Amino acid sequence: MDDVNMEKSVKDNPEYKMKRQGMIIGLVCLAVMVFLTIFLMSRYRQRTEKIFTELMEESLLSTHSEALTEMENFLAGSAGADKVEEAWEALNEDEGNVLHYVCNTDGKILAGDMRIFDIEYTVATVLHSQHVRDNSISQVEKSLKKLTYGAPHIFTELEKTDIYLVASKLEGRDCILFSEYRSAKMKNYKAVLINGNRMIIFTLLGCALIMLLFTVRFYMKQQKKVMKGQARYDILSEFSDTVLFEYDCLEKTLVFTPNITTLFGLKEIGPIRPFDSDTDFTMVHPDDVAKVKALLSTIGDNSDEIDDFVIRFKDKNDNYRWVRWMGRLIRGRLGTPQAFLGKISDVQNEMTREQDLREKASVDGLTGALNRKAAEQKINTLMQDKECKGYLLMLDIDDFKTVNDTMGHAIGDLALITLVKLLKEHFRREDIIGRLGGDEFIVFMTNTELASAVEAKGAEILDILAKSETTPHFTVSIGAAAYPAAGNDYESLYLAADNAMYASKKSGKNRIYVDNGQQKKE
Numbered sequence: 470m471d472d473v474n475m476e477k478s479v480k481d482n483p484e485y486k487m488k489r490q491g492m493i494i495g496l497v498c499l500a501v502m503v504f505l506t507i508f509l510m511s512r513y514r515q516r517t518e519k520i521f522t523e524l525m526e527e528s529l530l531s532t533h534s535e536a537l538t539e540m541e542n543f544l545a546g547s548a549g550a551d552k553v554e555e556a557w558e559a560l561n562e563d564e565g566n567v568l569h570y571v572c573n574t575d576g577k578i579l580a581g582d583m584r585i586f587d588i589e590y591t592v593a594t595v596l597h598s599q600h601v602r603d604n605s606i607s608q609v610e611k612s613l614k615k616l617t618y619g620a621p622h623i624f625t626e627l628e629k630t631d632i633y634l635v636a637s638k639l640e641g642r643d644c645i646l647f648s649e650y651r652s653a654k655m656k657n658y659k660a661v662l663i664n665g666n667r668m669i670i671f672t673l674l675g676c677a678l679i680m681l682l683f684t685v686r687f688y689m690k691q692q693k694k695v696m697k698g699q700a701r702y703d704i705l706s707e708f709s710d711t712v713l714f715e716y717d718c719l720e721k722t723l724v725f726t727p728n729i730t731t732l733f734g735l736k737e738i739g740p741i742r743p744f745d746s747d748t749d750f751t752m753v754h755p756d757d758v759a760k761v762k763a764l765l766s767t768i769g770d771n772s773d774e775i776d777d778f779v780i781r782f783k784d785k786n787d788n789y790r791w792v793r794w795m796g797r798l799i800r801g802r803l804g805t806p807q808a809f810l811g812k813i814s815d816v817q818n819e820m821t822r823e824q825d826l827r828e829k830a831s832v833d834g835l836t837g838a839l840n841r842k843a844a845e846q847k848i849n850t851l852m853q854d855k856e857c858k859g860y861l862l863m864l865d866i867d868d869f870k871t872v873n874d875t876m877g878h879a880i881g882d883l884a885l886i887t888l889v890k891l892l893k894e895h896f897r898r899e900d901i902i903g904r905l906g907g908d909e910f911i912v913f914m915t916n917t918e919l920a921s922a923v924e925a926k927g928a929e930i931l932d933i934l935a936k937s938e939t940t941p942h943f944t945v946s947i948g949a950a951a952y953p954a955a956g957n958d959y960e961s962l963y964l965a966a967d968n969a970m971y972a973s974k975k976s977g978k979n980r981i982y983v984d985n986g987q988q989k990k991e
Contacts, residue, residue: 498681506674525633525650526623533621533648539924540571540646541639548860551979553644554580565660567650570595572808574614581647592647599632617644642731712813713789714796718806722763729813754781754789764794764832769806773798779816791820831906835882836889844903848913849959851901852952860923860983861956862912862949863966864888864930868976869908872941881942884908895929911966920985923949935979944979946970954986 483581543556553571557580560569570581576592592613596606609624616638624634633650641879712729716722723741730738742748743762750758756781764778775796781789796811825833839847851857866884868874873881885908892902892912901913914923927947948970956962965984973982 499678502674502681526635528647529567529633529650530621531625533569533646536648537621537637537639537646538571544639544642551871553642557581570645570647570649572613572645574616574638574645576613577608592728596627596632600633601627613645616643625749669735678920690767691869714794714811714813716768716809716841718768718798718808721765725813726923752783754783757781765809768796768809769798769800773800775811779820790815790817793814836885836904838889838892838910839901839903841903841905844901844905844911844913845959847901851913851915857915857952859913859915859917859952860920861948861952861962861966861983862914862923862927862947863905863963864892864910864912864945864947865970865974866908867944867946867974869943872991876941879957881908884943888943888945891930894934895926911963918951920949920951920983923983927983931979932982946973946978947981948973948984950984956983 495556500851538561540556543559544552557569557571563587568582571579572581572592573579576876578590578592578595581590593610596609598936605627609627612622612624613636618638618640619636621637624636635649636645636647638645664687672726713723713726717724721742721744723743725738738752741749741750743765750761753761760780764775768775775794778794779791780794782792783789792813793816794811794813796809798806799810801807831839833840838844848861851859866873866888869881869884872884885904888902888910889902892910896902896912896914897913901911901915905911914926916924927949930947948963948966948968950956950962950969955965969982969984973980976982
């Protein structure tokens with residue numbers, strides 16, 4: 470087991486991985502170079518042989534045409550038209566190693582240097598002596614039988630044997646004139662050229678191989694530097710109270726230093742690709758995911774620096790903590806974004822304090838209800854939703870001045886506190902309760918369309934106050950206005966609720982009056 474673990478640790482070692490990658494890259498490049506070398510050499514050999522063949526065939530055809538003309542002229546002018554041997558002997562000797570001989574369509578040689586001692590030779594015998602294969606010889610024999618008077622026939626079947634052979638049938642005779650070039654020098658010339666270029670190709674391959682080795686070595690050195698830098702980076706992060714991050718703008722990959730798991734209590738996080746559809750981005754609060762993507766996709770459009778970007782991260786207990794990002798964009802030589810580097814710091818306590826201060830600034834210090842400004846802001850926020858419907862209730866303690874004058878301001882304050890406590894107990898959590906000032910309060914009932922529901926809730930509050938035996942005993946007048954029927958913005962709705970409250974006071978106090986929008990129409 471220890472050997473297995475040791476082998477696994479060696480394979481997981483970054484330096485071992487780097488060497489293995491370098492070897493793989495080198496082997497792949499070497500294989501590509503060998504393949505290209507073999508391919509180029511093969512193409513060059515084919516091209517060389519083709520050029521030699523075209524040159525030899527052109528030269529051979531010229532010599533063959535001259536010999537054919539001489540032979541036909543001799544046979545046409547001689548007393549015996551069948552004196553093929555004499556016609557052949559009358560041919561001028563060629564100094565270019567071209568041999569001429571005459572045969573019939575069966576391949577039997579009628580005249581030529583091969584007919585000595587009255588031994589009969591055939592074209593097949595001649596080709597056998599030159600180590601031509603049987604299948605090529607049979608193709609030559611078939612071509613002879615099909616040969617007709619006219620243009621010379623070049624035997625391409627013999628190109629690979631370095632034998633250049635051309636034949637023409639004489640007019641009106643079963644005679645075929647063969648012209649053959651069989652010099653061994655041509656083969657040597659081709660070999661010299663091919664071998665010379667082969668040496669050039671191998672030399673270039675060797676130079677390329679040396680360059681490849683230097684490149685791989687340079688790559689491994691650079692990788693070692695990167696690994697050392699990364700190692701220092703990881704070690705420093707372990708002793709730092711700040712999480713560092715890097716976003717690769719080209720690869721679109723986000724990486725955090727390992728200390729993010731200890732500082733923020735997060736689960737282990739690997740490289741993240743924020744814009745992939747299958748990316749696990751649950752570490753970020755759902756409401757902040759779009760915010761992070763917008764930052765990463767637009768960084769550099771307006772500024773290369775970010776100094777106050779606050780979002781929420783989930784810890785291992787599934788609670789969200791506020792963190793602040795600060796970073797700077799690195800650009801390439803052409804000004805294109807390369808990487809976004811920065812740090813992340815925990816600002817949970819700071820955000821909590823700010824939240825507490827905001828809440829304290831928005832809450833009435835005596836009653837605990839929202840103050841006038843905070844209540845108005847929250848109601849306006851709800852009204853931005855086109856689907857919002859509700860009722861704004863305005864409450865005023867009846868004869869509150871008398872309570873203060875006869876019982877003292879402390880008892881008056883107690884009445885205010887009692888009323889707010891009652892409202893919080895009997896209205897929903899999502900309803901907004903605020904103090905306008907003095908003894909006036911508002912309640913915005915959200916998601917409420919029925920006037921009967923508002924009247925019932927108002928009657929419930931009035932009944933509880935009427936039956937209450939606490940000191941001081943007091944009653945309230947309530948006015949309610951429907952949104953958006955009685956007012957389509959806060960100011961008009963407030964005015965409608967205020968008018969409704971005074972209508973209830975004029976009607977005798979201790980009652981509720983609801984404006985469902987009909988009064989506005991009237």
